[in-house]
Structures are given as structure tokens and as C-alpha cells.
Amino acid sequence: MSSYPRATTAPYLRLGAEAGWEPRLGSERLVSDGGTVRLGHPGIRPIADGEPFGSLGGRTLVRGLAIGPDGELLLADPDARVIRIARQPVPGIPADPADPLPALWPVRPAADAPHDPYALLRPVDLAFTPHGDLVIADAAARRLLVLAYPHGALRAVISLPGWEPGAVAVDAAGRCYVADRAGLHGSGATVHRFDAHWRRSAHYPHPGTVLAAPWQLAVAAGGCGCAGGCAGGCNGGCNGGCAGGCNSTPGCTGDSGCTTTSGRTPVLVVADGSGLLVLDDRGRVLPAGTPIPELAEPALLADPDGTLSWEDPGRPHHDPLRFPGLRIDRTGREPDTGLPVVALPARLRLPQAGVLRLGPLVGDGPGFAWDRLVLDAQIPPGTAVLVRVLASDAPAEPGLADGSAASWSRAVKLEAQTPTELLVPGPAGQHLWIELELRGTGYATPQLRRLDVHAPRRSSLRRLPPGYRQDPVSADFLDRFLSYFDTVFAEVQAEHRDAALLLDERTAPAGAALDWLGSWFGLDFHPSWPVSTRRRAISEAMAYSMERGSIPGLKRLLGWHTGLPAPWPAVIEHFRLTDQAPPVGRAPLPAPGAAHRCTVVLPESAAPDAAQRQELSRLLDAHLPAHVRAEVRYIRPGIVIGAQSSIAVDTLLGGAPHGALGTAQLGIDTHLCTEPHPTPSLRSNTPC
Incomplete structure (x- = not known):
């Protein structure tokens, strides 16, 4: 099944995220974090699992x-x-x-x-x-x-x-x-x-x-x-x-x-x-921390007007049962009998229902044909989003003023496994109002990130002979029926339109598509490489192909793998050594003059354990010319006189602190003189 929202045509209007949720008629029991709308208020306590009503923390009907x-x-x-x-x-x-x-x-x-x-x-x-x-x-x-x-x-x-x-x-x-x-x-x-x-x-x-x-x-x-x-x-x-x-x-x-x-x-x-x-089914206790699954009988909900309602799990697409004659007090009990009905502690963690009303959204003219609504939403199991719309050519619909729901469309329920895309039902109209009702469990809440409104509807009906449009009722049905295929065709066209994005390392999706693009250049990415490194390797693939087998190519490859900035790693070619070559990493270098031999110097932090060092060795064997032998030496920060003293080769220097004059310590805070000075101050922490 295709993921939602699907890439088709550009939306007529986009609400939410960076664009904001305007025009907004109002909302009830909702909060917005960075453009994402959800139920609840931070810091409100949940219903305790052991609360005395026996609703298992508000998850199911109370006992009795x-x-x-x-x-x-x-x-x-x-x-x-x-x-x-x-x-x-x-x-x-x-x-x-x-x-x-x-x-x-x-x-x-x-x-x-x-x-x-x-x-x-x-x-x-x-x-x-x-x-x-x-x-x-x-x-x-x-x-x-x-x-x-x-x-x-x-x-x-x-x-x-x-x-x-x-x-x-x-x-x-x-x-x-x-x-x-x-x-x-x-x-x-x-x-x-x-x-x-x-x-x-x-x-x-x-x-x-x-x-x-x-x-x-x-x-x-x-x-x-x-x-x-x-x-x-x-x-x-x-x-x-x-x-x-x-x-x-x-x-x-x-x-x-x-x-x-x-x-x-x-x-x-x-x-x-x-x-x-x-x-489990054999009566064994599952391990501690096992998540509580969705229960077969959901709890009663207290509507804003005080009416109790219940969602029948056996009839998921029907309106909830309502009990207008059953009232509860502030503790969740029936006032006359004192029987517990709904678990209502002092405060819930999340409200179980909230409404977001948007509108009016304005079309190009009277009789404007709104097409589809596409929600970018996260709907956990047990939660739902109910969508109602109203379209009219009148700028102020009476149904909004007096609270009547006669003009609103029938609610479409979106759940965890249902597509978050729906046709705009009802007649056409220049003005569109949208009502989104979020229903949670008290512990989980739907989250709305974005709402795309697609319009106008241009179905394939206009390409059929006029006889298919003579009867208004049949034409409306056929128009909506063909809109499904129109959406599929638009999705296919969008895939072809966006195919060029797969061929650019900056826009190719991370994962299989990016690895496939790297395979064009013979790059086999290591599993530990982050996405940024993979994109960088693809962008530098042409330069690396000309440097492969050389010292610059070896440095570039190790830079990708270790993430070290220039000038690391350092590569010492043995044929360039002299008899006075200093030791590196507290060990002497091989005898000078050896051809096709080199030493790669890396900090220990680049490969702290034996497994990572073996990976580096295999990497070098795979990318060096067959006649070249390389040795890797790992060094630690600091200077040890007589054992490790090759400045800028095997020595790591940190920045010196800027303390008060006369407070520096020799060998720790001092700077080396960049120019000869007649009387250098060894206690100064400023350059000579």
C-alpha cells in the first residue's frame, strides 16, 4: 500500500506545519507544538492503573x-x-x-x-x-x-x-x-x-x-x-x-x-x-514492561455536554452509542445510585476528544469543486480522527452560527490502518469549512502535522461524451468514482516528474536509493557511515576515481571512514625518509629507501577497539594498489621527549587557555615562538 501523504499534484492550500493552521474558527482541548496539533496539556497526571473503579487506568469499562x-x-x-x-x-x-x-x-x-x-x-x-x-x-x-x-x-x-x-x-x-x-x-x-x-x-x-x-x-x-x-x-x-x-x-x-x-x-x-x-493464552505472566494491548471493550467517553457515549468495536464505521439519560457527578458516579460509571480522577493525562475547526477556505468562484483532503497525521492504535466538511457559496453558513449539524457532511473516521486521504463530500461551493475531531485513549493521541487541500477537481469525466453528464446524480457518482483512478494516475505522473531527484546525492532518499546511487561509482558504503558521509562520498566520487591508489585518494577514503578533518590522516612514504627520521608513535620508522611502503598515522580515537582496526586494515587492502604495503600507527595526544616528538606528524596539540599574565605553566599553557626573540618570556601565555 502506498504511504500517505502520497506525492501527486501540488495542493491548492496547505495548512499546518510551517504554514500554520489559519484560518482557524477555534479548537477545544487541543495544543499545538511547532505546528503539530494533538490532544492534551503538558504535565497532567494519568489515571492510575489501580484506580478503585476497575477501569484498568481508564482503558476499559469499569467493573460491574x-x-x-x-x-x-x-x-x-x-x-x-x-x-x-x-x-x-x-x-x-x-x-x-x-x-x-x-x-x-x-x-x-x-x-x-x-x-x-x-x-x-x-x-x-x-x-x-x-x-x-x-x-x-x-x-x-x-x-x-x-x-x-x-x-x-x-x-x-x-x-x-x-x-x-x-x-x-x-x-x-x-x-x-x-x-x-x-x-x-x-x-x-x-x-x-x-x-x-x-x-x-x-x-x-x-x-x-x-x-x-x-x-x-x-x-x-x-x-x-x-x-x-x-x-x-x-x-x-x-x-x-x-x-x-x-x-x-x-x-x-x-x-x-x-x-x-x-x-x-x-x-x-x-x-x-x-x-x-x-x-498469555496458557496463563503465563508475560515479562515486566510488556505494553498493555488495546482492550476489547473501550471505556465510556464523557462528551463536552455531559452525555456519555461508547464506541462499539464490533461496528467501527457506525456512530457511537449515546446515553443522554445517564448522568455522572464530578467523581464519575451515577448520582442517584452512587454506582461508578466512568473513571474520573482529579486530572486526566490527556483528554479523550478535541475538535479543530478551520475555515472558511475560499475557492476561485461560486460552485468551486473541492477535490481531496490529505492529512499528514500520526494515528496510534485505539485513536481516531473524524473529518467533517461543509461547502457553500454563502460566506456565512447558518449551520455554523446556530450549532446545527444538518449542513455538515457525515463524519469520515480515520484510524491507525486507514488511508488519511478522502474526497470532499457534499455539493460544490466557494467557501469550505473543515472540522477535525481528534479522539484519544487518555494515554495516546492523534497528531496532525499538515493538511493539504487539493482543488479544483478535474476528473476524467470531462473527457467522456456529454451523455454521461446529463443526469446530475449519475454524473456526481461517476465523477467521484473516476477520481480514484485520477489520483492513481497523478501519483504515477508525480513519480516520473520526481525521478530526477533520485539522481542527485543531495535529494536522493536515504537508504536503498542513496546506496543504489553510490553503486554507480563503485562505492560500497560501510554500514557505520552516516547519511551525510555517504552523500559527501558520492559528490566526491569523480575526484576520488582520479586519485584512487594515490596518497590524496588514500587520505580522502580514510577521511570518509573515520570522519577526521584535514590534515588527518598523515601518510609517511618510506622512500622519502632519511637516516635522521624521528620516531612516530613512540616507535622508530622503517629503514629509509624502501619503495612502495608507507605508514598511516591516526589518532587512537579513530579506531579505539580491535574490531575497528581490523576494518581499517581490510579497507586499506581493498583500495591500495597490489604492490603497496601500508602500516597503520595509532598515537595519543601529548609530547614525550625522546620517544614521540615529531611535531605536526604524531603530536596532537590543543588550544592554550587565555589566562592572566604570569599564571601559565611551562609545558602546559605556553605557546612556541613563531619568530626569534632576544628575551623570550617562558612564563607568558601570549605569543613571543
Whole structure:
């Protein structure tokens, strides 16, 4: 798939980055850093993973909540011993203000609990199976109820000796996980797993998994979901092929039925004490620091007007569910019952929604045909950007003034894996308004770097016979249909137009393209060479080709490899030596007169270890003429009289400090005289 934004034609307007986000109508809960727009404000604390509502740090629904198959919200009320329900509003039927959260069924006498499954003692958590059954964890009655929803027929009653079910979670394969704070016969805290037929797995969790006090569970999509199972994890390879990729630890065995409908093995997130643990499909704790994946049930969102909404992960392209009759107080609880609904600590790290409104953008004239919007955006998993537009020939659209959304287009949702390019929907118009809604997770936020507005639309429809444009509705559809192919053709043309950039070392993209350009000149770049050095080598390739095998060519090559500035490295040709040649690097040079021999002098910092020195030796062997032998000597800074005293050959001198007169020390701060002086001052730190 092509990367976005793609290179096509030049945009009609560019917003963001260096150009700025003007004209801007306004923004809510957004900040801009260097032209990049994102959610949040610096320094705001995140929701704690162990916050008391059990939302796992705001990542999922709080404990005791579940979303029904018809979009209703069920709440477990342990004190009232009932299950409450908040339904979606029905058009034309007003909600009962006296009982906004009615019970799913009336409370029954507690004394009937041993033989009446509908007599709840302390319901603490709820979950729905993929088949629509309701699972209720009744902690005080020490049982798990499975009811057919919504008529309430009893499916199963699960009661294990000595256990205390406290939290439930169900994965996409219908397997149910139950947090047990007591364990069978008081054996200790654990997590039980039941299959879709409510048979308990005796091998879950792994015997090496030790839990302290699990009190909240959530299911997330993990790694490999192959039908053949993952034998040995990623390091050992996946048998049968993995459509979803592997976890970093061993995955499913294939006989436990762990493959979910999404093709990825689920993992279990456990709130245990004060921290979060991630368990793989065999019930083993993943290493500390494993990132918490995206959970199956996202949290409720509190809209600016106070309405609660929920994004259904099973219907990603639909509007979120809204609960206008359900209100929360400043602590995130339902005021009448005191039930926790949304995790709202003192301050969130990031707001979960924000809006950027731009406009009006002005076209060339009435009926201007806006074409495409291309976003240069980073959208992490779990976040989204919703785009709405409005085009009109009127300079002031009434829908903007009175807050009405009737004239705005339907929102287009851009997520982590969707292209960030869309056609401008709706009718043509000289003025264009754009609304960008950023949705985050409380921990991650989309980031908008740039918005390119392409216009006017010049589709291939104008090249077809007039008959294709007679019916306005058909012409509009065909125009938008052909715009896809027009964009592809424009992308191909842009690739040909920009082909010359690949042949210039200053503009060729770093990586394979730059290495390919260097291969034209026979340059095989060392992996350690930075991009700047590679560009420099290509620009000097013609000069090096004429110097190859000579002293200047050897210096140029070593300069590229070591990054040393001129005059390094120093190259001493032995045939130029005399009998009075001083030692270099505390060792004498070879006997004078030897032909085709040389010594390369480098500071130790150019190759501090043996491996780098071997690389230099191989480099010299590859680029020197076959009859030339070279020796490399590495020197250290300083002067040792009688052992290393060849100034400007094997001596490294630093700059002298400019101190007060009379404070210099002999041999450390003094300058050598550049001209004869009758009475040189050895204590002066100024030139003679």
C-alpha cells in the first residue's frame, strides 16, 4: 500500500506545519507544538492503573458494567442486589425521569438464594458472551450465573467449592475468565477459565503463575492466532502460518481452541493488587514492561455536554452509542445510585476528544469543486480522527452560527490502518469549512502535522461524451468514482516528474536509493557511515576515481571512514625518509629507501577497539594498489621527549587557555615562538 501523504499534484492550500493552521474558527482541548496539533496539556497526571473503579487506568469499562447486544448499559448494584439497565432513547417515547435506572428484575428475598438463582446476594461484575448470554458474578453467593438475554432463561449455574468469583471477562471465542480471590478449597487467589460449554480448564493458569488479589479482568487481542498453533513462540517459528503475527512468548498449542474470530490469540489483562499483569493464552505472566494491548471493550467517553457515549468495536464505521439519560457527578458516579460509571480522577493525562475547526477556505468562484483532503497525521492504535466538511457559496453558513449539524457532511473516521486521504463530500461551493475531531485513549493521541487541500477537481469525466453528464446524480457518482483512478494516475505522473531527484546525492532518499546511487561509482558504503558521509562520498566520487591508489585518494577514503578533518590522516612514504627520521608513535620508522611502503598515522580515537582496526586494515587492502604495503600507527595526544616528538606528524596539540599574565605553566599553557626573540618570556601565555 502506498504511504500517505502520497506525492501527486501540488495542493491548492496547505495548512499546518510551517504554514500554520489559519484560518482557524477555534479548537477545544487541543495544543499545538511547532505546528503539530494533538490532544492534551503538558504535565497532567494519568489515571492510575489501580484506580478503585476497575477501569484498568481508564482503558476499559469499569467493573460491574456491560454493554448489551441492543446497545443498553447494564450496571451491577451490589448493595441493592439488582442489575440496573440504561437503555438507548427511543424516538417519540420520553424516558421516565422518576426511574432512570430500573432494575432488570425485582429484588428477591436473600433467604431464597440457595435454591433461587435469581435471588442475588452481591452481584459485582457482568459480561456478555458472543452468543448474547449474560454472565453475572455473585460474590456473596459464590456462584456464576449464565442467563439467556433478554428474556432471562437460566443457562447455567456454576458453583465451585470454596471459591469467591469477583470479576469476569469473555473473549471472542466465548471463553469466560473468572477472578477468584480465594481459590478452590482456599488454595489461594487464581483465575479460572471456562470454555464455551462452561467446562473449566484444569491447566489454566500455568502452575508458575502466582497472583495476589485479582479484582478486575479484561481481554485483549494478542499475537498469533494460527489454527495450527504456535509451537515454541516466535523464536521457534509458528506452525501452520500465522495471519495475526506472533507474541514474543510461546502462544497457543492449537488444541485448546484459542483462536479468536479476529485471527489473533487473546491475552488476559489482570488488575492484581496495585499493578497490571498480562497473561498469555496458557496463563503465563508475560515479562515486566510488556505494553498493555488495546482492550476489547473501550471505556465510556464523557462528551463536552455531559452525555456519555461508547464506541462499539464490533461496528467501527457506525456512530457511537449515546446515553443522554445517564448522568455522572464530578467523581464519575451515577448520582442517584452512587454506582461508578466512568473513571474520573482529579486530572486526566490527556483528554479523550478535541475538535479543530478551520475555515472558511475560499475557492476561485461560486460552485468551486473541492477535490481531496490529505492529512499528514500520526494515528496510534485505539485513536481516531473524524473529518467533517461543509461547502457553500454563502460566506456565512447558518449551520455554523446556530450549532446545527444538518449542513455538515457525515463524519469520515480515520484510524491507525486507514488511508488519511478522502474526497470532499457534499455539493460544490466557494467557501469550505473543515472540522477535525481528534479522539484519544487518555494515554495516546492523534497528531496532525499538515493538511493539504487539493482543488479544483478535474476528473476524467470531462473527457467522456456529454451523455454521461446529463443526469446530475449519475454524473456526481461517476465523477467521484473516476477520481480514484485520477489520483492513481497523478501519483504515477508525480513519480516520473520526481525521478530526477533520485539522481542527485543531495535529494536522493536515504537508504536503498542513496546506496543504489553510490553503486554507480563503485562505492560500497560501510554500514557505520552516516547519511551525510555517504552523500559527501558520492559528490566526491569523480575526484576520488582520479586519485584512487594515490596518497590524496588514500587520505580522502580514510577521511570518509573515520570522519577526521584535514590534515588527518598523515601518510609517511618510506622512500622519502632519511637516516635522521624521528620516531612516530613512540616507535622508530622503517629503514629509509624502501619503495612502495608507507605508514598511516591516526589518532587512537579513530579506531579505539580491535574490531575497528581490523576494518581499517581490510579497507586499506581493498583500495591500495597490489604492490603497496601500508602500516597503520595509532598515537595519543601529548609530547614525550625522546620517544614521540615529531611535531605536526604524531603530536596532537590543543588550544592554550587565555589566562592572566604570569599564571601559565611551562609545558602546559605556553605557546612556541613563531619568530626569534632576544628575551623570550617562558612564563607568558601570549605569543613571543
